[in-house]
Amino acid sequence: MPKARKHKRKAPVTAVAAASDHAAQQASSSSSRPQATRTTIRRFHVLIKRQAQLQQIVHGSNAESQSTKTELARVEQEIEDLGGLAAYQRMSTIGQGKDRGGGSEKVLISWMRDMGLHEPPTRTAGRLRLLEVGALKADNYASCQTWIDVSPIDLHAQHPDIREQDFLLMDPDEHREKWDVISLSLVLNFPPNPKDRGQMLCLAHTMLRPDGLLFVALPLPCILNSRYMTPDHFDGLMRSIGFEQVHTRWKEGGKMAYWLYRRRPQPASTTYQDHLLYKKKTVFRQGDRNNFVILL
Structure with missing residues (x-):
């Protein structure tokens, strides 16, 4: 199997599991400030790209690496902690408000x-x-x-x-x-x-x-x-x-x-x-x- 590339790629939006309502509400609240919104959205993009790369490694190899699976679980947990796709969309909606x-x-x-x-x-x-x-x-x-x-x-x-x-x-x-x-x-x-x-x-x-x-x-x-x-x-x-x-x-x-x-x-x-x-x-x-x- 060829080595994983250094440059990370984004995952499909469907690959991101929706988080709990509590986490989503926390992310929505913190995103009321423009800088916080941009910072969190950028972090989402980084995590989603890393998630896609790790998923390709796990699913494309017969000999699954435990360290890769562990990192994938960590990345997916951070996505969930940020509020998941629901929070990302909520912040994007805030960014479309008339006040911005x-x-x-x-x-x-x-x-x-x-x-x-x-x-x-x-x-x-x-x-x-x-x-x-x-x-x-x-x-x-x-x-x-x-x-x-x-x-x-x-x-x-x-x-x-x-x-x-x-x-x-x-x-x-x-x-x-x-x-x-x-x-x-x-x-x-x-x-x-x-x-x-x-x-x-x-x-x-x-x-x-x-x-x-x-x-x-x-x-x-x-x-x-x-x-x-x-x-x-x-x-x-x-x-x-x-x-x-x-x-x-x-x-x-x-x-x-x-x-x-x-x-x-x-x-x-x-x-x-x-x-x-x-x-x-x-x-x-x-x-x-x-x-x-x-x-x-």
Whole structure:
């Protein structure tokens, strides 16, 4: 068996067990301060990545290491002590509050209004069908209900109006060209496998109608401080799938980056090198960087 890699990978959200209500309430209370929220969320990400690496070692080896199993138990206990996925989602919801600038849906709504999508001449076929992936709140688009028909989904739904659904497990044939808009806000940075991130984008392309819109929101360090990702590389990757950039918003020193893409026909690969470019890691930066990457 090959040795475990040093760089740790994130685990699927479904791999994190929900903790007790008491622990979740403690984490929620401590997350009322912005710095505490950010620190705890970062710790969650570190633990989840380590959990994924240890699970791969345990499940992929016939000769299970007791020390690995012990460390895995310790990591999972710390995740539970922090409140589990329920606490993580609660803190993320707090971070979307109006007192902290609101959620990323404000950016998407603003862009769609600028494009005139809220006006009747544009909506000859009725309300826009929007699939909100990773929804933490059920009413993010309540102010737009006259022109947006939103379907919120999440791996671990926190509200009865949010459907519990893994986006990667949605039937591509059933949803082919069904949606006018798909929102992937703080979603691409969560799957542990870089190829799952690429699969999310390809699935979105399949599920969007011709000229449909894909909204992507990522922490800014994913593209500005990664060894394997830059804004130009990300845009090239999106073009290779069949997306044309419509809007983007981020600034040096900021925390978030936003993009709006329009679905176009998938281009044919031109050369072998073009084919490989987004299927392997290309090192753009050295030094103390993160390992965020999307692979097709």
